[in-house]
Amino acid sequence: MLCSWRAQPDDAGRLGMFDPKLRPVLRPNALYYLRLLALSSFMLWMPLCLFFGAVFRRSVYIYRTDIEVVDLDQGPVGRQLTQSVLQIAAAAPNQQGQPRWRVRSDLASIADTREWVRHHGWAALVINSGASARLADAASGNTNTVYNPADAATIMVNTGRHPIIVSSFIQPALTRTVRAAQIGFSVAFTSQLGGLDQVRPQNIVTLATQPVAFSLDDDAPLSFAIxxxxxxxxxxxxxxxxxxxxxxxxxxxxxxxxxxxxxxxxxxxxxxxxxxxxxxxxxxxxxxxxxxxxxxxxxxxxxxxxxxxxxxxxxxxxxxxxxxxxxxxxxxxxxxxxxxxxxxxxxxxxxxxxxxxxxxxxxxxxxxxxxxxxxxxxxxxxxxxxxxxxxxxxxxxxxxxxxxxxxxxxxxxxxxxxxxRGISDIPGWYRGGIFFESPIPYYKDKKEPKSRSKSSIDERTINITDSADDATSFREGNLGV
Structure with missing residues (x-):
């Protein structure tokens, strides 16, 4: 039967896989694949070690990145939030898992800070200009506007520099530290808060629970789904x-x-x-x-x-x-x-x-x-x-x-x-390998042309009686014909 797995009509005279005649072929093939297995294991582990070594401790080496603290307020709110953030960052149990915090005094506005973060930085905490004045006016009832605590501070991030590093490590660390500073400021502020008789009703709950907050600003967004x-x-x-x-x-x-x-x-x-x-x-x-x-x-x-x-x-x-x-x-x-x-x-x-x-x-x-x-x-x-x-x-x-x-x-x-020169074949196997089969003969196996050595016959002088009448000599190949 043509579809039988046990025997095929064309199998007559063919060798089985256990035939002793195949041993000279199977042995070098088995050794070849064992060597290839060892080489593949080494070549697999080496790139994998490089890969995992580069990425598995990113949260540890995050301390090499910097977060800028910019106090544009220059008032009680700005000073207290800045000191609180620096103290919380310094007291963190895992310093290597925290970015470095740097106070910057050379950035004079929100626009300057945004431009600097976009071009050079990772993230920044900005205490907005007038934060202390707005909070004082809301607490004393000197304003008729609704107080927005998110106007106190702005968190700026730069996801365009690296979406994975910023979104997974820098932004969470920044947000976590700022929230802790925000809670500490709220507790201290509410404990010192006096009467709220003059405060607008819309601002009472805000001042009692969350006097300061922050808004998030992605200066160079690269945060679409993929x-x-x-x-x-x-x-x-x-x-x-x-x-x-x-x-x-x-x-x-x-x-x-x-x-x-x-x-x-x-x-x-x-x-x-x-x-x-x-x-x-x-x-x-x-x-x-x-x-x-x-x-x-x-x-x-x-x-x-x-x-x-x-x-x-x-x-x-x-x-x-x-x-x-x-x-x-x-x-x-x-x-x-x-x-x-x-x-x-x-x-x-x-x-x-x-x-x-x-x-x-x-x-x-x-x-x-x-x-x-x-x-x-x-x-x-x-x-x-x-x-x-x-x-x-x-x-x-x-x-x-x-x-x-x-x-x-x-x-x-x-x-x-x-x-x-017959050293490598069509697929790229080299001479000496078990799969090598080149259509070009090996250059050392080519037969050298025989050298023309002079014999005694070449030294003989042939005398021809009428040679004097010839136009040229016999040695020059012209017999005067």
């Missing part, structure tokens, strides 16, 4: 799409290395990476524009054509640098190592987008040189205007691209050398 992972998945999925094209090129490029000039092979490979990255970058920018929405916050930057092209070419630069790096390895690596080479690019770059250098161990300062890290900073600046470091980020990504392109030139040179 903001924390949008740039990560944009780069990651795009890079995985580029990997497919690179593997396909590696598997079918053997004839190019044998027949085409090296410079042309190198330029062709680099052109494929650039073209693929530009196309995938356009798709990524379109996806971001669809999921972000045009205007999700009154403070958010509007999504314009210029921002679309900025996102497009930022993604293309990042994917080009990563693609050049991968192809420079793919060209010389054997097929079973291609996935491991991909891990060396993907995991460190992914980790660099989930954290910042400030909230990682000092060992990970080399994140500054990764394309995903700089690309994510450009991405966040384009969408929120936060923390502009355009020249630095673009320069690093372009430097990575140039360096990886030079590495691709070197590895394509090595690949061509090994291909035309």
């Amino acid at each position: 903001a924390p992972i949008s740039y990560l998945f944009n780069f990651l999925v795009g890079q995985l799409c580029v990997i497919g094209a690179l593997i396909g090129w590696k598997m079918q490029s053997f004839s190019f290395f044998v027949k085409v000039k090296h410079t042309h092979v190198w330029l062709g490979a680099a052109s494929i990476v650039l073209a693929w990255a530009i196309y995938i970058g356009m798709l990524g920018a379109l996806a971001i524009s669809a999921f972000r929405g045009p205007d999700y916050s009154k403070l958010a930057l509007s999504y314009t054509v210029g921002r679309f092209f900025s996102l497009w070419f930022t993604t293309a630069m990042v994917l080009s640098a990563g693609g050049m790096w991968l192809l420079s390895w793919f060209v010389v690596l054997t097929p079973e190592l291609l996935a491991l080479a991909s891990l060396s690019l993907v995991l460190p770059n992914v980790a660099s987008t989930l954290t910042t250098v400030e909230t990682s161990p000092r060992f990970f300062r080399w994140f500054y040189a990764l394309p995903f890290y700089n690309g994510s900073m450009l991405y966040r600046f384009i969408l929120s205007g936060a923390f502009p470091r355009i020249g630095l980020n673009v320069g690093v990504v372009l430097g990575d691209l140039c360096l990886c392109t030079a590495a691709l030139w070197l590895t394509t040179c090595i690949r061509q050398y090994t291909a035309i």
Whole structure:
């Protein structure tokens, strides 16, 4: 029967898996896979250790970030809230889990503070100008307006600098400390509060329960639903799409290395990476524009054509640098190592987008040189205007691209050398491996042409009787015909 699993008509004369004749083949294959298993275990643990080491203690290293305290009130409310916040932060049981608090006297207005936080900072606590006067007027009944305790202070955050770090660690620590200071101020104020006969009824409950409060202001908002992972998945999925094209090129490029000039092979490979990255970058920018929405916050930057092209070419630069790096390895690596080479690019770059250098161990300062890290900073600046470091980020990504392109030139040179000499075969296996099978003979196995040694016959002189009548001699090959 054609569908029988026990026997097939074409199985006649074939060997079974337990046939002794297969042992010479099974043994080296088994040893090969054992070595590959050991190598894969090592290559898996090393990137994973880098990944988890970079992200698992972000809440501990948050003490390397700064929160600014700006007292624009310069009155009793401002002084008491500032002292209370600093005392609570200093008395925290886990100092490493708290940001550093710095009192700033060089910021003279809300606008200056907002601009500074957007361009340079993480967050700030601002005691608004006139907070003491408004509270005193409400308590003495000298005003007919309804007292709003949230006018006393403003918490400014910069989610555009890093949505995960700010929203998950800095903003909760800031809010927790300010609430504790607010409660302490309320208790002290109500204990000193006198008669409320002159106070407007609408203000009595507020002054007795919550004399001061705060409002939250996101100066560079990047807090739409998928903001924390949008740039990560944009780069990651795009890079995985580029990997497919690179593997396909590696598997079918053997004839190019044998027949085409090296410079042309190198330029062709680099052109494929650039073209693929530009196309995938356009798709990524379109996806971001669809999921972000045009205007999700009154403070958010509007999504314009210029921002679309900025996102497009930022993604293309990042994917080009990563693609050049991968192809420079793919060209010389054997097929079973291609996935491991991909891990060396993907995991460190992914980790660099989930954290910042400030909230990682000092060992990970080399994140500054990764394309995903700089690309994510450009991405966040384009969408929120936060923390502009355009020249630095673009320069690093372009430097990575140039360096990886030079590495691709070197590895394509090595690949061509090994291909035309029969050292590597079409998929990339090398001579001596159990899977090696090259159509090009090994250059040392080629037979050398026999040397033309002179014999005694060559030394003889041939006398021809009528040689004097010939136009030329016999040795010159002209017999006068």
